[in-house]
Structures are given as structure tokens and as C-alpha cells.
Amino acid sequence: MNETIAQLHEHREEQARILGCPRHVVPAVMLVIDHPTEGRLRRVKPVRLPLEDVVFENRYETRDACRLLEDLRPKAPASRDLADWARAFCERKWNSDFSREMTRSAAAILADFATEAS
Numbered sequence: 001m002n003e004t005i006a007q008l009h010e011h012r013e014e015q016a017r018i019l020g021c022p023r024h025v026v027p028a029v030m031l032v033i034d035h036p037t038e039g040r041l042r043r044v045k046p047v048r049l050p051l052e053d054v055v056f057e058n059r060y061e062t063r064d065a066c067r068l069l070e071d072l073r074p075k076a077p078a079s080r081d082l083a084d085w086a087r088a089f090c091e092r093k094w095n096s097d098f099s100r101e102m103t104r105s106a107a108a109i110l111a112d113f114a115t116e117a118s
Contacts, residue, residue, distance in 0.1 A: 010098070010105055012026075012108050012109055015027055049071060049075065053071045069082060075089075
């Protein structure tokens, strides 16, 4: 099921075709309602960053690289060097095939809005 949710913004053209979306209509959210499995109920939930580190109200807060690294410290295992863990995290999250496809799909969505209808 998580794969279905992730694919909503992946493969943008295919999703639009399946859902019958005309140009400039972009599916943004899919709500899936179910009952969690026993495994999901027992699973240790990931550490969340404090809201003040990710939510800014009435302003955008620019942070330097050192501050951003420190913001990630709660997510990093205590047994790993923070900088090494952050590099591996970025590689897994932002340099993955999934991330590249999400970027390509987002660019396709924006391109639809930047060009005249044919």
C-alpha cells in the first residue's frame, strides 16, 4: 500500500492517465484507510524532528550547514558519526532512483503550467 501512495507523485503521466486527469489537474493526495497489521503496530516509529526545526510560522528561517547537521542529530544513531550518517542519509533519500523519478515528475508537472496548451 505504501508503494501505491509513493507512486502518486512518481510516474506522473501514468497516474494522470489512470485517473483521467486533464492537463493542469495534478493528483496531490491519496487517502488510504485501513487497519494496521500487527507488525506495523509493534514497529518502532522513526524519531521525528522537533516541529520548531521544520515548521516556520510567518517566516522562512535560513540555516547554515552546521545548524542543519545539528537539526538531524536526533535522527542519527548515537553509535555513528553524525556527518557520515548524514551523507549516507542524503544518498539514500535524495540521490536514489526514487528521488530522481520524483524530481522528473515534479518537473513535468511544472512544465505543464509553464507552457501554452496545445
